[in-house]
Amino acid sequence: MKLEATQLAAQNAPYLDTHDRSWDILRQQMESKGLNTKALLQQLSDLQIAIPSWALGAGGTRFGRFSFGGEPANLEQKIADVGLLHALSRSAGSISLHIPWDIPEDPAAIRELAAIHELTFDAVNSNTFQDQPGQAQSYKFGSLCHHSAEVRAQAIEHNLEVIRIGQTLGSKSITVWLADGASFPGQHSLRGALQRTQDSLQAIYRDMPEDWRMFIEYKPYEPNFYSTVIADWGTSLMLAEGCGPNAYTLVDLGHHLPNTNIEQIVATLMMKGKLGGFHFNDSKYGDDDLTVGSIKPYQLFLIFNELVYGMANNTANNPPLAWMIDASHNLKDPLEDLLQSLEAIRIAYAQALLVDQEALADAQARQDVTEAQEILQDAFRTDVRPLVREARWQDGGALYPIQAYRELGIREQLIEQRGMHTIATGL
Numbered sequence: 001m002k003l004e005a006t007q008l009a010a011q012n013a014p015y016l017d018t019h020d021r022s023w024d025i026l027r028q029q030m031e032s033k034g035l036n037t038k039a040l041l042q043q044l045s046d047l048q049i050a051i052p053s054w055a056l057g058a059g060g061t062r063f064g065r066f067s068f069g070g071e072p073a074n075l076e077q078k079i080a081d082v083g084l085l086h087a088l089s090r091s092a093g094s095i096s097l098h099i100p101w102d103i104p105e106d107p108a109a110i111r112e113l114a115a116i117h118e119l120t121f122d123a124v125n126s127n128t129f130q131d132q133p134g135q136a137q138s139y140k141f142g143s144l145c146h147h148s149a150e151v152r153a154q155a156i157e158h159n160l161e162v163i164r165i166g167q168t169l170g171s172k173s174i175t176v177w178l179a180d181g182a183s184f185p186g187q188h189s190l191r192g193a194l195q196r197t198q199d200s201l202q203a204i205y206r207d208m209p210e211d212w213r214m215f216i217e218y219k220p221y222e223p224n225f226y227s228t229v230i231a232d233w234g235t236s237l238m239l240a241e242g243c244g245p246n247a248y249t250l251v252d253l254g255h256h257l258p259n260t261n262i263e264q265i266v267a268t269l270m271m272k273g274k275l276g277g278f279h280f281n282d283s284k285y286g287d288d289d290l291t292v293g294s295i296k297p298y299q300l301f302l303i304f305n306e307l308v309y310g311m312a313n314n315t316a317n318n319p320p321l322a323w324m325i326d327a328s329h330n331l332k333d334p335l336e337d338l339l340q341s342l343e344a345i346r347i348a349y350a351q352a353l354l355v356d357q358e359a360l361a362d363a364q365a366r367q368d369v370t371e372a373q374e375i376l377q378d379a380f381r382t383d384v385r386p387l388v389r390e391a392r393w394q395d396g397g398a399l400y401p402i403q404a405y406r407e408l409g410i411r412e413q414l415i416e417q418r419g420m421h422t423i424a425t426g427l
Helices: 005-032 037-046 075-089 107-116 149-169 190-206 233-243 262-272 297-312 334-353 357-365 369-380 385-394 401-407 410-418
Strands: 050-052 094-096 173-176 213-217 247-252 275-280 322-325
Touching (some): 005 401, 037 334, 050 322, 075 107, 075 334, 173 275, 190 233, 213 275, 233 262, 247 262, 262 275, 297 334, 334 369, 334 401, 357 369
Parallel strands (some): 050 094, 173 213, 213 247
């Protein structure tokens, strides 16, 4: 299924007058403050978020999974679904594959199909947190950190195979997330596990193509609940620095203990030139994998404020960031949930672009705490949705993506084409 420009134009037509009026009011407000609206629209257009191949079907918890009809049963259908998201939102221009859940049988054909949907391939993701059919060694007690050299060698080779698959698709980066850890004190040597993980990551890095980047993810707990080998950003940074200049820390918004100051982590990593990218989601308690911006929209704005400042003051030559949504859809239609997340990300980015950084720096220098807060909250409380809609409309997308998705009957058409009982590979 592929949406045509004529369909979206017809869908937008009844809402253009109302949008034009709201956009004109906001545009005048922004230009009265000296903001360049054309530049803002271009910046929003340039922000493209990768959709992971595992996020297009129903997710679930360890207690159950509730399927949706019309789920994509193979990689080709997943690419088509990301193409639908991109056609509607104009902000989902790439797909991130998880191996071995989505191994392309014909990489050339898969690249051609992605190009038809105006998609590229972002980071590829390895999987050593579960055993696969026919696997010689088990990851029950760890992978890259394992006592057994045979288990570590298998995990290293898997990551190298993921890189080789990524090369066939035009990807330039690999994301490594480990479930390695311990659930009981004394289960393994904390120091030994960390050293073996460093050695394993260095082995992967040595065989990685020179123009590739490695993103090292971290998580404080789950599935192990006493210790996680890569538990925090500092450990990830240390391991990245131990690998080399093309290894970076990846921040997943859900991979923090409650009330962690994620914006400070972002600022620190960018100052070091070691922020590789983001996995966007939201949470109330832990790794809840909820819709982006559904719980903590102000935190998301503050994170983007640091990102905007860091990108404009990139003294450490931090590379362009990799952006991806990493969420689980157990209650909502996965495509609707992803559309909501894409919208929340662009709204937070647009709000951050409105922050008067010179005025903020002046207030900070004068120790005027009240004024600094006013500057941030003025940007956060600005309704930037007309700006986001205008950027999307100029790029040929839907003014109201979820409304268009429903009115065009996309889920119903997917069910008709694929049936009610297909199950997406992955989570």
